[in-house]
Amino acid sequence: MNLESIPIQAFLIVSSALFCIGIWGLLNSRNAVRVLMSIELMLNAVNINLMTFSSYVDNNLIQGQVFTIFVITVAAAEAAVGLAILLSLYRNRVTVDMESFNLLKW
Amino acid sequence: MSIAITTQFICFTILSLVILIGALGVVLLESIVYSAFLLGGVFMSVAGLYLLLNASFVAAAQVLVYVGAVNVLIIFAIMLVNKKEDLKPINDIKSRRIISTSICLTLLSLLIRVDLTNVWSLTSPQNSIGEESTIRIGEHLFSDYLLPFEVASVLLLMAMIGAIVLARRDVMSKDISTGLPVDQELIEKSSEPLLTNKN
Numbered sequence: 001m002n003l004e005s006i007p008i009q010a011f012l013i014v015s016s017a018l019f020c021i022g023i024w025g026l027l028n029s030r031n032a033v034r035v036l037m038s039i040e041l042m043l044n045a046v047n048i049n050l051m052t053f054s055s056y057v058d059n060n061l062i063q064g065q066v067f068t069i070f071v072i073t074v075a076a077a078e079a080a081v082g083l084a085i086l087l088s089l090y091r092n093r094v095t096v097d098m099e100s101f102n103l104l105k106w
Numbered sequence: 107m108s109i110a111i112t113t114q115f116i117c118f119t120i121l122s123l124v125i126l127i128g129a130l131g132v133v134l135l136e137s138i139v140y141s142a143f144l145l146g147g148v149f150m151s152v153a154g155l156y157l158l159l160n161a162s163f164v165a166a167a168q169v170l171v172y173v174g175a176v177n178v179l180i181i182f183a184i185m186l187v188n189k190k191e192d193l194k195p196i197n198d199i200k201s202r203r204i205i206s207t208s209i210c211l212t213l214l215s216l217l218i219r220v221d222l223t224n225v226w227s228l229t230s231p232q233n234s235i236g237e238e239s240t241i242r243i244g245e246h247l248f249s250d251y252l253l254p255f256e257v258a259s260v261l262l263l264m265a266m267i268g269a270i271v272l273a274r275r276d277v278m279s280k281d282i283s284t285g286l287p288v289d290q291e292l293i294e295k296s297s298e299p300l301l302t303n304k305n
Contacts, residue, residue, distance in 0.1 A: 004111070009221050012221040013218055014122040014125060016218055018125060018126065020210045020213055021129040021133055021210075022133075023209075023210050024133060025132065025133030028202075028206055029133065030193055033180060033183055034138060036180065036183075037142070037145050038133060040145065040172070040176060044148070044172075047152070047168075048155060051156055051159050052159065055159040055160060055161070056228050057228060058229070059231065059233070060229070062161075062235060062242050063246065065163070065239060065242075066246045069164065069243065069247075070254060070258060072168065073258045073261070076171050077262055079175075079176045079179055080265050080266070083180070083269075083273075084269040086187065087183065087186060090186070094189070099194065099196065100194075
């Protein structure tokens with residue numbers, strides 16, 4: 001191998017695969033905690049994408065890394081509020097099954 | 107980055123294998139506790155990928171925020187809502203699985219095609235900022251990204267207050283009908299226990 005660095009496509013494929021795994025988990029999980037974990041996986045895939053482009057396309061100004069910091073902040077806030085909503089749902093329904101959360105159905 | 111290219115390739119292969127297999131374990135494993143711990147492994151490997159991309163500050167932030175805060179929070183939530191229950195069977199589960207899997211595979215093939223066929227306009231690694239990225243992030247955060255930085259702090263405050271309000275157990279200090287003070291111990295006894303015995 002006489003490459004100078006890892007090709008950008010390798011990072012992009014890893015991030016695409018991680019994003020699709022996250023979507024699959026989001027659509028197929030019945031446990032509400034697992035749904036939150038799938039959202040975290042998707043956010044991480046997006047972060048890998050931003051970091052890759054910041055390192056390969058914008059390696060002097062690295063604005064992608066600043067974006068990643070903001071995404072991490074929003075993800076932390078989302079996890080806190082999401083788990084609080086989950087706890088109060090559990091208190092009302094005594095289950096974490098996604099199929100039984102039909103309060104908005106009429 | 108000063109590591110030899112072969113070492114970088116080996117590290118990248120190991121890290122991406124851990125990420126993908128761990129993520130599959132997170133969505134496929136039966137036990138939610140195993141999923142939570144595998145999620146921590148995935149977060150650590152993503153931090154390793156950031157180190158390969160010359161971003162030590164973001165890697166440290168990833169470990170601190172994701173592994174140290176988000177993953178611990180998820181494990182606590184599992185501990186609070188971990189009740190063995192038999193899920194009601196859904197009659198059209200098979201068609202749902204087929205549709206969702208085909209959607210995901212289609213999206214994956216589309217994304218991989220874009221990744222491989224697009225011509226990326228890469229910059230030369232000569233003017234790379236390299237290991238100095240922490241300094242540059244600090245400059246960004248206090249000059250052109252100052253407003254988002256301040257808004258993020260307000261967002262964190264709102265999330266903190268919102269989480270407290272949502273997760274708080276509402277206990278009345280007075281009985282609504284009689285107006286007498288309520289015996290707090292009685293309320294705790296009559297409420298449903300959150301942790302039930304597993305057997």
